[in-house]
Amino acid sequence: MSADDVIEIRGLSTRFGSLLVHDGLDLDVRRGEVAALVGGSGSGKTTLLREIIMLLAPSGGSIRLFGEELLGIGEAAALGLRRRFGVLFQMGALFSSLTVLENVMVPLQEHTDLPPAWLREVAALKIALAGLPAHAADKLPRELSGGMLKRASLARALALDPELLFLDEPTAGLDPLSAGALDELVLQLKESLGLTILMVTHDLDSLWRTTDRVAFLGERRVIGHAPMRELVRSPHPLIRDYFDCPRAQAAGVAYRAA
């Protein structure tokens, strides 16, 4: 394994009963890159993501996260790894009974010994880093708009200064303006915090704007893994179908021209 690979997946298989979701899947994510998983509905993107973040055990193969094998990992080692990545869930998954500030403080309280006043300040800083105004800190999740909810959830994902960030459909359900702003935020965080980012997304603008490499899932494997410019020229019929529809074409034209 190259020292620069944060995630290394070899021969992964996933089976739900008689349904084979992944079969011999290989994937690498390098340190410092923004990678994306794409593919049609039911191609196993979210399943793969859940396996990498240890919410779901794969049926076979190997997943290495920061060089450590996840299959058969012990509790203590898993906890050590969990501390090093953050996850932005699709619906935010903020704890509904806690304010935004308290939500961001949860991982900090759990994993550090900071004095309470500092906890609050670090949490407030993460909220600012996620691009939320300071007065949002005392709001409950249900009082936030969709875009603010994503940012608040991002602030919680960033709480422990992770090296690796997982984003599950970060721009889904956002208006184009908020989605664009979130893309810029992701890029900015990657640049300034040196994050590695793996996202699952259907948002073609995001794919063109933010990613370094995109992995295309189909036929239970990764059938294409390249920067967008190259991936859209792939001859594979599944990939062509995906990127040949009018919507994909429009997004592609705009960015290739730029």
Next chain:
Amino acid sequence: MTDAPADAVSAAPPTLEIAGQTLRCAGAWTLDGADRLAPAVGAAAAARDVTVLDGSGITRLDTAGAMLLLQIAADRGAGGPDWQGLAPEDAALLDLVRGRLAAGGERPPAVRPPSFVARVGEHTWAHLEQVVGFLAFLGEAATAFARLLRDPRRLRWRAVLNAIDDAGADALPIVGLLSFLIGVVVAYQGGQLLKTYGATIFIVEMVTLTMVREMAPLIVAIIVAGRTGSAYTAQIGTMQVTEEVDALRTIGIHPMDLLVLPKVMGLLVALPLLTLFADVLGVFGGMLVAWWLLDFGLVEFAERVPDVLSWRSLLVGIGKAPVFAVIIGLVGSFQGFQVRGGADSVGRQTTVSVVQSIFLVIIVDAILVVNFGSWGLR
């Protein structure tokens, strides 16, 4: 642990040292070591004569460390202190944190907790609002019921039957066991007393009337409130959270018609039947105790029951069941619709639903018992 070898060097604990006008920072200024800096940062921020911040020794910096550096540097007059020796990427991080903190603006001061008087007022108001809300709900349910009477084909039979099955048939074992035990307890407690007076013959009156008039309807209502009323609240509450209730409305289905009336009607059928079942099991429990403790023949006991138990008593007991059914069904549904927001609200309203329905059941029972006398139903 699994850190790359390079990390071992950069993971040296953070240090802070004041040398004249220079403040030297070294080591890994990260979230992990930050707690060790707590005393030093306070002292450094107070050292007013420091004009130079030397960051050349910093091996690693994250946003938490950058925040601490900025705290030390704060309030140093125009231009702030001179930063020296910071690695370019660390300086960039410092700029980012500074920029973001400034862009976020000031946090409004924390709202002071309301005074005692204000809290009493808020609670009173909230309770009044609940009462008014429940009355409105009652009205809505009544109009929905009237609509149904005018057009009975709108009744959702399947939902009603489901409700009867859930609230009635599935509750038989627990209702049976508990009322049997209550019958045992009543006979046991009363039997001892009657024995001392030599009036054991009255054990039949005691068990039968206590169970049929009072215990069976109450125990059934309490079980159903805890078992089924809470489920109604949780179900409607979750549908409220996931906007399913709103979806029903937009499709043109009144939530009352689908979610409330079938449940209440199901309970209206199930509760009297459960009460009758509890009557039988309760009296049976008392009968066994009378036989075992007072040598009262089983047949003798069974034969006396019809003499003791008038139709009037039976109806008084079972007649309460529909009243309790309406209370449990309406309170359970009403609290479900009161859910706002997310998971914690579902839990809170479910608790409120069970407490309120049991509370109302007992209050209404007391009112009925007192009034039955004056209505000639003693």
